[in-house]
Structure formats: structure tokens, C-alpha cells
Amino acid sequence: MNAMDRQPRRVVADKVTMAHGGGGKAMRDLIEDVFTSVFRPPGMEDQARLMTEAVTVPGARLAFTTDGFVVSPMEFPGGDIGKIAVCGTVNDLAVGGAKPLWLSAAFIIEEGVEISTLRRIAASMQKAADDAGVSIVTGDTKVVGKGSGDGVFITTSGIGVIEPGRDLLAETVQPGDVAIVNGVLGDHGAAILAARGDMALSTEIPSDCQPLNHLMEAILTAAPGTRVARDATRGGLASALNEIADAAGVGIEIGEDVLPLRTEVKGVCEILGLDPLYLANEGTLVIFVPEEQAHAALSAMRATDAGRQAVIIGKATTQHPRTVVMKTVFGGLRIVDMLVGEQLPRIC
Amino acid sequence: MCLGIPGQITEISDATRKLAMVDISGVKREVNVACIAGDDPLEDLIGTWTLIHVGFAMSKINEEEAVLTLEVLRELGEAQEEIEAMRASATMLADAS
Amino acid sequence: MKYADEFRDPVAAKGVLAAIERVTQEIGATKEKPVHIMEVCGGHTHAIFRYGLDKLTPKGLEFIHGPGCPVCVLPMSRVDECVQIAEDPKVIFTTFGDAMRVPGTKKSLIQAKADGADIRMVYSPLDALELARRNPDREVVFFGLGFETTTPSTALSILQADADGLTNFTIFCNHITVPPPIKALLDDPHMILDGFVGPGHVSMVIGTEPYQFIARDYGKPIVVAGFEPLDLLQSVLMVLEQIRDGRAEVENQYSRIVPNEGNPVSIAACEKVYEPRPTFEWRGLGEIDASGLRIRDRYKAFDAEVKFNIGYGRNTSFTEEQEGCACGDVMTGRIKPHACPQFGKGCTPEMPLGALMVSSEGACAAYYQYGGLDLEPAE
Numbered sequence: 001m002n003a004m005d006r007q008p009r010r011v012v013a014d015k016v017t018m019a020h021g022g023g024g025k026a027m028r029d030l031i032e033d034v035f036t037s038v039f040r041p042p043g044m045e046d047q048a049r050l051m052t053e054a055v056t057v058p059g060a061r062l063a064f065t066t067d068g069f070v071v072s073p074m075e076f077p078g079g080d081i082g083k084i085a086v087c088g089t090v091n092d093l094a095v096g097g098a099k100p101l102w103l104s105a106a107f108i109i110e111e112g113v114e115i116s117t118l119r120r121i122a123a124s125m126q127k128a129a130d131d132a133g134v135s136i137v138t139g140d141t142k143v144v145g146k147g148s149g150d151g152v153f154i155t156t157s158g159i160g161v162i163e164p165g166r167d168l169l170a171e172t173v174q175p176g177d178v179a180i181v182n183g184v185l186g187d188h189g190a191a192i193l194a195a196r197g198d199m200a201l202s203t204e205i206p207s208d209c210q211p212l213n214h215l216m217e218a219i220l221t222a223a224p225g226t227r228v229a230r231d232a233t234r235g236g237l238a239s240a241l242n243e244i245a246d247a248a249g250v251g252i253e254i255g256e257d258v259l260p261l262r263t264e265v266k267g268v269c270e271i272l273g274l275d276p277l278y279l280a281n282e283g284t285l286v287i288f289v290p291e292e293q294a295h296a297a298l299s300a301m302r303a304t305d306a307g308r309q310a311v312i313i314g315k316a317t318t319q320h321p322r323t324v325v326m327k328t329v330f331g332g333l334r335i336v337d338m339l340v341g342e343q344l345p346r347i348c
Numbered sequence: 349m350c351l352g353i354p355g356q357i358t359e360i361s362d363a364t365r366k367l368a369m370v371d372i373s374g375v376k377r378e379v380n381v382a383c384i385a386g387d388d389p390l391e392d393l394i395g396t397w398t399l400i401h402v403g404f405a406m407s408k409i410n411e412e413e414a415v416l417t418l419e420v421l422r423e424l425g426e427a428q429e430e431i432e433a434m435r436a437s438a439t440m441l442a443d444a445s
Numbered sequence: 446m447k448y449a450d451e452f453r454d455p456v457a458a459k460g461v462l463a464a465i466e467r468v469t470q471e472i473g474a475t476k477e478k479p480v481h482i483m484e485v486c487g488g489h490t491h492a493i494f495r496y497g498l499d500k501l502t503p504k505g506l507e508f509i510h511g512p513g514c515p516v517c518v519l520p521m522s523r524v525d526e527c528v529q530i531a532e533d534p535k536v537i538f539t540t541f542g543d544a545m546r547v548p549g550t551k552k553s554l555i556q557a558k559a560d561g562a563d564i565r566m567v568y569s570p571l572d573a574l575e576l577a578r579r580n581p582d583r584e585v586v587f588f589g590l591g592f593e594t595t596t597p598s599t600a601l602s603i604l605q606a607d608a609d610g611l612t613n614f615t616i617f618c619n620h621i622t623v624p625p626p627i628k629a630l631l632d633d634p635h636m637i638l639d640g641f642v643g644p645g646h647v648s649m650v651i652g653t654e655p656y657q658f659i660a661r662d663y664g665k666p667i668v669v670a671g672f673e674p675l676d677l678l679q680s681v682l683m684v685l686e687q688i689r690d691g692r693a694e695v696e697n698q699y700s701r702i703v704p705n706e707g708n709p710v711s712i713a714a715c716e717k718v719y720e721p722r723p724t725f726e727w728r729g730l731g732e733i734d735a736s737g738l739r740i741r742d743r744y745k746a747f748d749a750e751v752k753f754n755i756g757y758g759r760n761t762s763f764t765e766e767q768e769g770c771a772c773g774d775v776m777t778g779r780i781k782p783h784a785c786p787q788f789g790k791g792c793t794p795e796m797p798l799g800a801l802m803v804s805s806e807g808a809c810a811a812y813y814q815y816g817g818l819d820l821e822p823a824e
Binding site: 350351352353356367372373378380382383384385397399401402404406407409410411413414416417418420421422423424425427428429431 | 457458459461541572592595649675698702711
């Protein structure tokens with residue numbers, strides 16, 4: 001019987017139980033009603049069968065990436081775990097210069113999660129996929145017992161195509177190259193901290209979670225000499241810059257006075273003694289471009305939704321190789337090192 | 349030691365326990381105001397700028413003193429600018445002669 | 446942010462820095478024969494590195510980074526006691542984030558949490574009180590850590606718990622006081638010091654009177670300072686001017702926050718709830734008389750030491766510092782952090798050996814994080 005000819009399956013329960021992972025009818029109901037009816041994959045086999053003309057161009061390459069997503073709380077201002085799971089993988093492909101095409105999504109669901117929560121997550125994933133112009137083509141669900149998980153964990157993998165001639169590599173950054181970020185720093189980290197509620201702070205900061213592939217296309221079209229792009233996720237901008245300095249063997253100097261920061265993020269950082277350079281982002285990237293293309297890159301970025309607040313933050317230097325330094329608002333210099341472990345709120 | 353930041357009291361949230369909401373750069377948090385509450389009604393504190401440490405308003409910020417300190421700093425800055433301007437004109441004169 | 450941004454103005458800084466340069470010259474201090482100023486407070490140490498102030502001040506001025514970081518000076522044995530309390534299955538152990546990574550002899554709180562203890566970071570003791578109200582069947586313990594700035598917050602929390610009739614809330618009191626270690630340092634014959642930048646937020650509680658002995662008995666200038674970079678520079682200038690003029694006084698740069706008499710409500714709450722311990726151990730400095738506080742008998746129901754039978758010094762003895770650790774020498778200004786043989790080798794922020802590498806306010810951690818190189822700006 002063709003799947004299209006029969007009645008669509010429906011989940012009747014309010015909450016996920018072990019039955020939804022048992023391989024039987026309940027599981028089929030969950031997958032079809034909550035996930036595939038939203039994602040509309042090209043087929044219902046255990047594999048997606050895919051082809052695109054772009055791969056057949058001589059010199060083109062496939063890009064393939066995977067990422068696991070855990071976030072508490074699962075839903076927060078500006079996004080949820082589903083949106084992050086799509087954007088995170090789309091962005092990993094995009095910052096490598098690939099055009100993202102297809103995603104897989106594997107869900108590990110803790111017993112007791114509300115079906116309505118899953119529906120919201122699935123809808124938000126599809127919305128993010130539509131925004132990015134990618135398809136969620138295959139997936140999997142597993143259910144674990146209460147206490148063996150924390151709500152929902154999602155793993156997404158993504159495939160994209162890199163056009164011939166594109167080769168973004170941190171190693172190619174040269175002294176004199178200009179560093180540009182696409183927008184304000186630390187929104188995601190601050191939004192999650194506030195949403196968790198442990199610190200009893202209330203603020204309106206939304207996560208910056210967004211797909212960056214359209215922005216990357218704009219950058220690479222306007223500034224084809226772009227050396228590298230990194231999304232400043234865990235460990236924040238500081239970690240992304242340190243990785244680049246280390247790989248390229250250059251020094252990097254940024255200016256504290258030009259770093260784009262939301263007032264409320266500054267507030268959260270002042271209250272908890274955190275450094276916004278280390279706060280996580282989910283829709284913020286840094287690129288290095290040759291100086292002569294910096295203006296073109298900047299204008300192109302500002303013409304996109306994800307890059308309206310793009311700004312030059314610094315440059316690569318011959319001084320202090322493999323070290324990132326920041327010129328403070330005071331004209332002093334300080335080292336911006338990699339984070340040691342996790343950034344903890346402090347009182348002193 | 350002792351991270352403290354300025355915040356402004358926006359409302360009294362629990363008068364019995366001397367709790368109030370403060371606004372710190374657009375971030376809201378409930379704090380204890382016992383240390384800065386005198387004998388006047390707690391409502392009088394609304395609008396007050398205070399130094400916050402670990403959820404306690406520890407000191408009222410003295411606006412007059414803040415202005416005085418800034419004045420001294422500004423004078424030092426202006427004095428330096430004058431010195432630099434004098435140096436610059438002296439160099440110019442020396443170059444001209 | 447109001448009352449902060451104005452004190453970060455680089456233009457005004459130029460003026461103060463020029464004045465600092467001038468007065469340093471007038472004193473006759475040079476790189477070889479520098480003038481030594483101790484910033485007592487770790488917050489000041491942090492600000493110096495955070496804003497790169499040490500790179501802007503003249504070579505004839507040397508900062509000595511003082512003992513004012515409660516996390517750095519916390520003895521390992523006290524961390525062991527924290528872990529012991531936290532591992533009781535009845536207990537929700539609450540702490541400021543700062544204490545999570547401090548090593549004990551066996552493990553840190555972060556490791557104890559990984560081993561299953563219910564340890565929660567909070568922003569305020571008020572949040573611990575709230576947890577106690579919401580979890581009447583659990584014992585909520587708050588790790589009371591910090592100097593005079595933080596002490597009123599736990600004292601008022603105990604008074605609130607008493608008023609609310611809470612029976613499942615205790616404080617593990619490790620509060621310490623600033624003046625005794627300053628005195629201990631001044632009594633140290635090896636100590637080279639010409640003046641102090643005094644702790645601003647401690648002073649907003651205790652006022653400026655408790656520092657009079659520094660000027661009167663030891664003839665050293667002290668200026669109570671705010672935490673913004675301009676505050677700090679102006680205070681340094683004021684100390685230098687005192688040295689130049691041969692004065693030794695207690696001055697208050699941070700008058701917008703610090704009333705000379707302190708905060709009477711805070712002082713009263715602390716007096717009511719706490720009393721001095723005969724002696725207390727400081728990591729890197731040893732035992733110092735009357736430098737720690739304990740909860741008075743009247744409030745023993747809120748004392749974790751009583752409830753969990755952990756009296757100070759009862760279960761643990763003085764813990765020896767690790768071999769090769771030179772924290773004591775750094776804290777007394779005898780050597781700079783990177784002159785310690787373990788610096789960056791056996792002792793890093795990931796695996797701290799000594800007290801000063803533990804918190805981001807510790808002099809060694811600050812050097813490690815911010816100041817590892819002699820930096821020149823690129824142009």
C-alpha cells in the first residue's frame with residue numbers, strides 16, 4: 001500500500017513513553033505524526049537517495065559534517081534545541097565554504113517528554129531548514145528511560161557542496177588580513193544563562209541562533225579572497241580567534257572599543273563576572289579577508305539579515321605569533337587566551 | 349575581590365523581607381535592600397542608584413561625590429592636553445627657526 | 446553603564462597617567478629602584494590586567510599583588526570539608542561559582558559534583574534561602590566565602606532564615622577579614638612596601654577607620670580605591686603623592702560608594718551573627734590571629750559546622766603547600782609570578798598547584814591569562 005493512500009498515523013499519547021521507542025506501532029505513529037509529516041523526506045526507506053548537479057562540476061567537492069546538540073532549557077528566547085540543531089550543522093558547512101543541501105536528524109528522547117514539545121521542536125527545525133534552504137532527508141528516534149537523558153538530544157549531520165576554487169583554510173590567514181564579525185557577541189550564552197533561571201536574572205536577550213549560509217554566500221561572492229570563516233560557538237569569539245592564530249601562525253589584535261555587544265549582555269557579564277568574548281554564539285561568525293577586500297566583504301555582509309551589524313574588529317599581525325591580544329578601551333593590551341574549562345559565574 | 353556593580357531600584361517586591369527589583373543594564377534581579385533602607389518607607393528607594401554585591405544593595409551611590417571625582421579626573425586630563433599642546437607648539441617653533 | 450563607563454574614559458586616563466609618570470620621577474623611582482605599591486584586593490589585580498594598566502604605568506612603579514582573593518587563600522582542608530558536607534545525600538550544597546574549581550586534597554567541588562553530589566552554583570545566598578524554602582525535605586548548605594563585603598549578605602540571610610523559622614538552612618562559614626593579613630604582611634621583615642591601594646568594596650561596609658593603624662603605626666599611605674580603571678589610576682596617583690610629600694594617611698578615592706563610617710546596618714548584622722575565631726588558616730600565609738569569623742552560639746542552628754559536626758580544625762589539620770610552590774614569596778612581593786619555578790609548568794589554571802593560580806583574581810592566574818608577554822601594539 002502506498003503511504004499516501006492510507007490514513008496518516010496519529011500519536012494519541014500526551015507524553016513519550018518507552019513504547020514510542022519499541023519499534024512497533026507507537027513508534028511508527030510518533031515518527032510519522034511528529035517528524036516526517038513536518039520534514040517531508042523524499043522517501044521512507046532507511047536511507048535517503050540523493051544527487052545534485054553541483055557535485056558533477058569538475059573540481060567540486062562534497063562537505064560532510066556532524067554535530068550533537070544538548071541544551072538546557074530546550075526552549076529559550078530566540079530559539080530551541082531544534083533550531084540550534086539545524087543552524088549549527090548548516091553553519092558548520094557554510095563557514096567551510098560549502099552550500100548546505102541535506103541534513104539528517106537523530107533524536108534521543110527521554111521518557112516523559114511532552115509530545116507537544118516535540119511538535120514545537122520539529123516545526124522549528126523545519127522553519128530553520130526552510131530559512132537555510134536545506135532539506136531534512138533522513139532521521140532516527142530512540143527513547144531512553146527517565147533520568148537517562150535530559151529531555152531531547154539531537155544529532156544532525158549535513159552534506160553540502162563546495163564550488164570549485166573555494167578553499168577556506170585557517171592556515172592561509174596572512175598578517176594584515178582584516179577580521180570582521182557579523183553581529184553582536186554573546187547573545188546565545190547570555191540568553192541561555194538567563195533562561196536557565198539558576199541566577200534569577202530576568203532579561204529580554206534573545207539567542208542569536210540563525211543560519212549563516214546566505215551570509216557566507218554574500219561574503220564569498222563579494223570577497224572571493226576570503227581566507228577563513230569560523231562560527232564562534234562554544235568558547236565564544238576568543239576560542240575561534242585562538243584557533244585561527246594557532247593554525248596560521250599569526251598574531252591577532254582586536255579592539256575592545258569596536259566589539260559589538262548588546263547592553264543587556266554587558267549587564268549579565270558585569271553581574272556574573274563573565275567575559276563576553278567567551279560566551280557562546282549560535283549565529284555569529286568571524287571572517288578574515290585580505291585588507292583590499294575588507295570593504296567589499298563588509299558591505300555585502302551588511303546587506304544581509306544575518307550581517308546587518310557587521311563590523312571590523314581587528315587584524316592579523318606579525319607580532320606575537322599564535323597569540324590573540326586585545327587593545328583595551330584604555331589603550332593597554334591584554335592577552336585573550338583560550339578558555340580554561342567552563343566559564344563560571346564569580347563574585348570576586 | 350567582591351564584584352560590585354551599579355544598579356537602579358525599580359520597585360519594591362517584598363516589603364517584609366526588604367526585597368526590591370533592580371535594573372542593571374536592562375537585566376532585572378531581585379535584591380535585598382536592608383543595608384540601604386533607613387527609617388523612611390521602602391518606596392522612597394525607588395529610583396535610587398545602589399552598588400549591588402551578591403544580591404544585596406550594599407551602598408547608595410553618592411551622585412555629588414561621583415561628580416567631584418570625575419571633575420578631578422577631568423582637570424588632570426585637561427592639564428595634560430594643555431601640556432601636550434604647549435609641547436607641540438614649542439616643537440613647531442623650534443622647527444620653524 | 447552609569448557610574449562605570451565615565452570611569453573608563455581613555456582621555457582622562459592620559460592625564461592621570463602623565464601625573465603618575467611625573468610623580469614617580471619626583472620620587473626618584475626607577476626600574477632598578479622602583480616604588481612598591483600593593484593592591485590588597487584581587488579585584489584590583491584583575492582590573493590591572495583586564496585593562497592592561499601595568500603596561501601603561503612607568504617602569505619605576507611596581508605593583509605587588511596582595512592576598513585579597515578569598516578563593517586564592519582558601520585552605521585545601523576547608524575545601525575537603527565542603528566536599529564532605531556536599532557528599533551527604535540529604536544535602537544541597539550551594540556555592541558561588543568561584544569556589545567550584547578550588548582544589549582540595551582529594552577533589553574540588555566540580556569533581557565532587559561529577560561524582561554525584563548535589564552541588565549548585567548560585568549568584569546570591571538569597572537563592573540558597575529560596576532553595577531551602579522549596580526543598581523542605583533537604584538540607585540546604587551555603588558556602589559562606591569572602592571578605593567583609595560578602596559577610597553581611599550571609600549574616601542577613603541567617604537573620605532572615607531565623608525570622609522565617611527555616612530549619613533546613615545552614616551556612617558553612619569561611620568568612621575572613623582584611624586588616625589582619627595586612628598587619629601580618631607589614632610585620633614580615635622581608636616585605637618591601639611603600640604604600641597600599643585599599644579595597645573599595647570591603648570599605649563600603651567597614652569604612653576607612655580600620656586602616657588607620659597602617660598610617661599611624663607603620664607610616665604607610667593607603668588610598669581606598671574603586672574598581673574602574675580610572676579609579677585605580679587615580680588612587681595610585683594619590684598614594685604616590687603621599688609618598689612624595691612624606692605623608693602617611695588614609696585617603697578615600699571611592700567616596701561615591703564608600704562613606705568613611707561604612708555601612709551601619711551591615712556592621713550591626715555581622716556583629717549580631719558572627720564573632721572572630723581565635724585564628725584562621727590562609728593558604729600561602731599560614732595561620733593569622735583573629736582573621737576569620739564563626740557563627741555565634743545564638744545562631745548555631747544555622748551553622749553547618751555544628752549541624753555536620755565539622756568544627757574548624759577538628760577533623761583536619763594544617764595542609765602543607767605543594768612542593769616547589771612559591772605563593773608565599775609572590776604574595777609578599779619577593780618574586781614576580783613568572784619567577785616561580787612551577788609557573789606555567791607544574792602550575793597552570795587547569796591544574797593549579799598554588800593558591801594564586803586558582804582564581805582569575807590570583808596574581809599568578811592573572812599573569813598566566815593576560816600578561817604572559819611583553820606586548821607592543823601593532824600599527
